[in-house]
Amino acid sequence: MGKIVLYGIEASPPVRSVLLTLNALDLPYEFIDVDLFAKANKSEEFLKINPGGTVPALLDDGQAILDSHAIIAYLASKYGKDDSLYPKDLVKRSVVDHRLFFEASMAFERALRGTTKPIIFDNETNVPQQKIDNITEVYGIVNKFLQDHPYVAGDNLTIADLSLITSISSMHAYIDSDAAKYPNLVAWIKRLEQLPYYEKANGNGTKQLIELIKSKNITIVP
Ligand SMILES: N[C@@H](CCC(=O)N[C@@H](CS)C(=O)NCC(=O)O)C(=O)O
Known part of the structure; x- marks a missing residue:
């Protein structure tokens, strides 16, 4: 499996959705803090990952996956042991x-x-x-x-x-x-x-x- 990196801050609700899903799937990940109050989400480096400048953003083996809803659907589809978190039906x-x-x-x-x-x-x-x-x-x-x-x-x-x-x-x-x-x-x-x-x-x-x-x-x- 790829190396998962999550960019965000703990206080952010959509970031927490991704944290809950990573934990539900028991996946290892690295968390990188993006200080919204210091406008770190508008830095050139972060905008390369997410041009929209919002957290969460996730890298899976270097591939950017954006928007919490899209991220958690991706994680559950790719790494779920079965389809209970995101049904195939x-x-x-x-x-x-x-x-x-x-x-x-x-x-x-x-x-x-x-x-x-x-x-x-x-x-x-x-x-x-x-x-x-x-x-x-x-x-x-x-x-x-x-x-x-x-x-x-x-x-x-x-x-x-x-x-x-x-x-x-x-x-x-x-x-x-x-x-x-x-x-x-x-x-x-x-x-x-x-x-x-x-x-x-x-x-x-x-x-x-x-x-x-x-x-x-x-x-x-x-
Ligand atoms: N629909 C997006 C919303 C993301 C979002 O708005 N995140 C907020 C933090 S809770 C953010 O990054 N705000 C900074 C900004 O808009 O500049 C998602 O689910 O990922």
Whole structure:
């Protein structure tokens, strides 16, 4: 197998999706820190790997694989002992893919990054209520994904769970997910927290991001 190098920072949710997947697959990897606050992601060297200048980026034997969702699908397809994390059956795969695209656009980009980027990179301290509503909308939709089964794409753990949990756990910086309103979601979070590699791959980085957001003393405004 090739040498895997992951570029990122632990606080970043999409980087944590890749960390969870590398651990789920029990793969060895090297982690290279990219300090976003020092704009290391805009260095000539990093832009050669990812012209978009975002983390995560992964090198597998020198081949760049970009975007957390594409990276985890690649890793599970290439290195999975079976297809349970990313099913080959096209209908089952389409459900996983749907959850991944939902994570990318609605959960990470719209709800989490849309709220967090102005606070941590542009020193904005007012958060419009609409942005909190974007977060609770995601809680409600994921609660529905979990209506009839324990994982977001069915009866077993897939890369869709390993992707969604990283944004959802980070959203708790703004508003808790109330067990009375979102019972399936809260039970699912607890289920994923039981994974033996959860703390090192997602728990630690989530705490770092939540502490950073909370240190900014934000106010929710109408
Ligand atoms: N869809 C991308 C999103 C990556 C992304 O936006 N990463 C953020 C960190 S959480 C980043 O690198 N931000 C730096 C920037 O946009 O300059 C993925 O899943 O990999």
